């Protein structure tokens with residue numbers, strides 16, 4: 451063994467070597483630590499009661515008495531160094547965490563508000579709601595009938611037997627020879643009356659979609675909407691019909707609107723009439739919309755045909771009734787000055803949101 455001052459025994463040398471390696475690996479490891487939890491585990495692994503450095507200190511007893519302080523000091527120096535490093539790392543981790551949460555939770559309460567983008571109700575919906583209100587105000591209830599109908603309901607019960615020329619007026623979508631997409635809301639007259647089971651008075655409207663095999667153009671669309679109306683009682687007269695139509699026209703188009711009824715033909719009403727209103731665009735003076743007549747057709751109407759009353763479960767010798775059917779799109783176009791029915795079905799929000 452070397453007699454030089456400061457020379458140490460082999461076990462002491464090896465223990466010092468271990469401490470040196472431990473220092474290196476501990477410091478590298480510390481670099482990779484990214485959470486407080488990992489840092490705590492690191493502390494326990496090196497400095498805990500069962501930690502690596504503590505284990506080294508325990509082995510001091512294996513060394514000769516005079517060598518213990520030298521190795522012990524080295525070990526304590528490392529403990530102190532690691533404690534300092536842990537403190538630094540801890541502070542750094544807390545700073546990073548704080549910076550992250552400040553970043554994440556920043557909120558400038560002085561910024562101006564941002565409104566929701568809201569849709570608007572479709573002009574047809576708005577018009578229909580108004581029309582329903584008007585008729586409900588006159589004592590009508592609302593009956594929803596079906597869109598897929600039997601040929602019988604859509605035609606036969608309405609006095610239009612197979613082969614009747616009136617069928618040609620409405621190009622029909624057939625699902626099969628017995629089933630159609632309703633071409634008019636008039637079958638709702640029969641279904642509605644049947645739900646009243648003979649009770650009086652009958653007074654309801656039937657709003658809804660109807661289908662016709664027409665190519666779309668400015669005034670036609672294969673799907674559109676009608677509002678049917680019917681009233682049945684012991685003494686309903688044509689003048690009751692006049693009042694209802696007049697009242698409706700004034701409420702919907704404005705108080706100075708005039709109406710007129712021209713003789714017409716429908717198989718399910720007798721007599722039948724075509725209802726016209728004074729032109730909503732030129733107010734009767736004459737323009738291209740009313741074709742310089744001053745009048746616009748808006749509905750078909752008439753006294754309910756005895757055959758139809760009977761098919762609805764009512765005795766035409768005891769009761770009379772009137773009925774009418776109007777086109778929702780046409781009414782809405784005339785009210786709002788819209789000149790192409792296809793706009794309603796275009797899904798163009800620039801058009802649609804104008805009427806909110």
Ligand code: PHE
Pocket residue numbers: 633634635636678716719749750751752773774775776
């Ligand atoms: N259903 C007829 C049509 O679509 C309108 C109408 C209804 C006429 C009720 C008279 C009575 O043309």
